[in-house]
Amino acid sequence: MSKQVVPVMCCSPLTGAPLSAAEAAELAGVFKAIADPVRLRLLSLIASHAGGEACVCDLTGAFALTGPTISHHLKVLREARLIDGERRGTWIYYRVRPELLAQLSAVLVHDVPAAVRADVPLSAEAAT
Template sequence: MSKSHLTLTPVETVACCSPLVAAPLSEETAERIAPLLKAIADPVRLRLLSLVAAHDGGEACVCDLNDAFDLSQPTISHHLKVLHESGLLDRSKRGVWVYYRVRREALSDLGALIGGGL
């Protein structure tokens, strides 16, 4: 049985804040970053974010995401709404479907905060 390997690709970071190990966060920065962390603290939302980011073209419709979960479509839509309202996903409506795209700058902000030298 072969093991699968995860390949990480570098993400261009936006200078939102210093990494946690470099300097204490300001109150303003903590207030800005906390909702992002709260949104991805839920396992379903973390998986949804990952599925959208990994989807062909970096964009996914709700209809593309339902089969990955044993949850109702309204529940999936609620989680996507939380991710959108936190600033992690952009969305656009096309006909009856809503398409989601990851906001790369938000992920870069999180990566710069958490990954800086840990």
């Protein structure tokens, strides 16, 4: 593997029906993306930054890691569709995509209200 292609999040709640192997693999790919302290902090750093977005320069300073390493983790998060990057002049700004987070959250419990689950319509997806 190495390529964590996560097409469109599926999956009924964990506590509902047994997951199929394909669903489990898809879900595991996303969870794997956030199952790292650095990426978790990256995510919360971006999400809690003013305006809901942060440039890489803001993020690099928060870790005792080199630029390429941060870049690698951001790429993993991007490939998992958890964040979106946008270049604005010299800097690249990242923002989290709450819809996937909400879906993940919904999978973990069986009674998260639909309002949360459908935070942002998934049909708006156009990730490339």
